Amino acid sequence: MKPFKRIFLIEDDSISVFLVKKTIEASNFLTDIKVFNDGLEAIEYFEEIVGHADLFPDIIFLDLSMPVMDGWAFLEEYMQMQPRLGKDIALYVTTSSISPHDIERAKSIRVVSDFLIKPLVTYKVVELLSKLN
Amino acid sequence: MDTLFHNTNDAVIVMDELGVIMHWNPKAEIIFGWSATEAIGCYFHNICLPDHNCEPYLKMIKQSSQGQLVSETMEIVAQRKNLAEFEINLGISHAAINGKTFLIGFAIDITERNQVRDKLDKQKEFYENILNCIPTDIAVFDANHKYIFVNPKAIENEELRKYIIGKDDFEYAEYRNRDDSVAKLRREQFLEIKKSAKEIRWEDSIKDPNGHTITHLRRLFPVFNEKREISMVIGFGIDITERKLLEEKQTAILNQLSSQNTQLVDFCNIVSHNLRAPLVNMAMLANFIEQSTDEDEKKLLISKLNPVINNLHNTFNELVESIQIRQDHEISSEDILLEDCLQRALGGLELEISACGGVIEKNFYDAVSINFPSKYLHSIFQNLVGNALKYKSPVRTPLIRLESKREGDSIILSVSDNGLGIDLVKHKDSIFKIGKVFHRHPNAKGIGLFMTKTQVDAMGGRIWAESTPDQGSTFFIEFKKQKI
Structure with missing residues (x-):
């Protein structure tokens, strides 16, 4: 088993990226964080690594509001791709939106593990990372 | 003859030439109330016509006695034995039998007939009144x-x-x-x-x-x-003009309500997301600053505060502006020459145009001017042309075409480009939403089209787009209720 948790952070806002990274670091887990500035970048990377399960993330943090391909569009593409990945990856929608409509919609999507409202706090990150075997 | 005399439905009265009754049939007994015995030998007018109303009859008898041949039918008021008056149709004709002149009268009680006729007349009047009024x-x-x-x-x-x-x-x-x-x-x-x-x-x-x-x-x-x-x-x-007007009013109110509801939902989303995002960042930064013991790290964190605050400030201002546009029903429209307004907008985009060598073509011959708030039209040109430049193809020199066309009392303005285009199958619902950006660009904020739509909506117009990815986009705006 690899000694660190691989995390994909799909998020366009650089400050948010900085803050989430900082929060994860504070959890004291060994992590490898890969940042994608929009959904399309992430999808393109997944296409590259299909078949290389060792490169799959352990956990995905997905923002909703992004240019080019937003979180919703990413989820659609990702769901279609998921059977080819052959692995269930924990995926958390992390957004500053508190719209009940967004929450409902996100929770109804099969591949979404949970909906997290920002700010993301360290103890939550600890909890999520601990849950991974 | 005798049977006829006895069984006919008419009263049959045979008189001499002076009007003295000689024969009186059973029907006459029924109609007038006098028996044959009583009637025979009397003058017909004495027992059967009221004094005040026997003038026409007497005139006729007089003519007859003077040797004129009479044959006349009259409607006349008659009188029964019990003095009750009623209407008869009286026909008198001459008959000469064995050299002697007789008068034969036929009388029919027409009271009922006249009553029916009156009734019919009244009914007719009633219905005619209804139909006419x-x-x-x-x-x-x-x-x-x-x-x-x-x-x-x-x-x-x-x-x-x-x-x-x-x-x-x-x-x-x-x-x-x-x-x-x-x-x-x-x-x-x-x-x-x-x-x-x-x-x-x-x-x-x-x-x-x-x-x-x-x-x-x-x-x-x-x-x-x-x-x-x-x-x-x-x-x-x-x-149904009034009802129609009312209906139209109701439809308008309904549309307005539903559009206001959509705006409210949009607004909620904007507040809960676009405004909350920078706030969350600020809160987190503040938190880290508090916890940090390292001076350099603190400085780094503080340096990140300003962009967040600016972001919040901008989003907030844009929101306020969009609300003002929606609220400002008083904003006045004026006739604006499209050419003038476009030139002013292009003035602000000079750097971008010269940097990419973009070509602007325009055709405003069909509609030279538009009645609209000048501020909005300027911003619309700026946004649409600005977008066409911002999202240009990396391999094509931007070619932007602007055209105005009349359609009924509307003017359709179109702005088309040969740029990156937008996948409308995926983004149909969101192209005009706030914060939606479709291409990576440092200055893309997802505000331009949102503002343009807000301005067009506020003036009762319509905006839509056609686009093919990597070929270009065309934006259409319908300006309604223009002078023809």
């Missing part, structure tokens, strides 16, 4: 589409109303020097009814002499005879 156009046609009846509401002029009876719409149109388009339409409708044997209804709107639109609800329905054939067709029209 009812605030509804009524026309009745025979099975061949000729007019049988038209009420004054349908044709006010009495002469025309009389003329049209027995004629059809074609004859009427010719008589009034009108073209026969309405007549043709009505004939089609009539044939349709004859074919389907079902009523049809429709609404038609015409302009009254003052230019107001008057709307009628019209119905044409067939009436059948006992053989199930169409015996006539009744058409009527009710003025």
Whole structure:
């Protein structure tokens, strides 16, 4: 088993990226964080690594509001791709939106593990990372 | 002869030439109340006519006695034995038997008949009153589409109303020097009814002499005879202008409400996301700053605060602006020359245009000017042309075409480019939403199209787009209620 948790952070806002990274670091887990500035970048990377399960993330943090391909569009593409990945990856929608409509919609999507409202706090990150075997 | 005399339904009275009763049949006994024994030998007028009303009869008798041959029928008030007065139809004729002159009278009690006639007259008046006074156009046609009846509401002029009876719409149109388009339409409708044997209804709107639109609800329905054939067709029209106006008002209010509701939902989303995002960042930064013991790290964190605050500030200002646009019903429209307004907007984009060598083509010949708030139109040009430049193709020199076209009392402005395009299958619902960005660009904030749509919506217009990814986009704006 690899000694660190691989995390994909799909998020366009650089400050948010900085803050989430900082929060994860504070959890004291060994992590490898890969940042994608929009959904399309992430999808393109997944296409590259299909078949290389060792490169799959352990956990995905997905923002909703992004240019080019937003979180919703990413989820659609990702769901279609998921059977080819052959692995269930924990995926958390992390957004500053508190719209009940967004929450409902996100929770109804099969591949979404949970909906997290920002700010993301360290103890939550600890909890999520601990849950991974 | 005798049987006839006894059994006829008329009272038969045989008199001599002076009017003295000689024969008096059983029906006469019943009608007048006098028995034959009582009546015979008396003057008819003495026992059967009231004094005040026997003048015409006596005149006739006088003529008869002077040798004139009379044969006359009169309606006259008679009197029974019990002095009750009633109306009879009295026919008197001469008869010469064996050289002697007789007068033969036939009398029928017409009280009932007259009562029936009166009643019918009254009924007729009653129905005519209804048909003439009812605030509804009524026309009745025979099975061949000729007019049988038209009420004054349908044709006010009495002469025309009389003329049209027995004629059809074609004859009427010719008589009034009108073209026969309405007549043709009505004939089609009539044939349709004859074919389907079902009523049809429709609404038609015409302009009254003052230019107001008057709307009628019209119905044409067939009436059948006992053989199930169409015996006539009744058409009527009710003025529903007021109802129509009310309906239009309600629809407008409904649309407004539903659009306001959409705006409210959008606004909620904007507040809960676009405003909350920088706030969350600020809170987290503040938190880290508090916890940090490292001076350098603190400095780094503090340096990140400013962009977040600016972001919040900008988003907030844009939101306020968009609300102001929605609230500002007072903003005044003016006639703006498209060419002038475009040149001003291009002035602000000079750097971008010269940097990419973009070409702007325009064709404003069909509609030279638009009635709109000048501030908004300027911002629309700036946004649409700005976008076309911002999202240009990496391999094509930007070519931007602007065109104005008239459509009814609207003007459609189109701005098309050969840029990156937008995948409308995926983004159809979101292209005009706040914060939606479709291409990576450092200055893309997802505000331009949102503002443009807000401005167009606020003025009752419409905006939409057509696009093919990697070929280009065309944005269309419909400016409504323009001067023709």
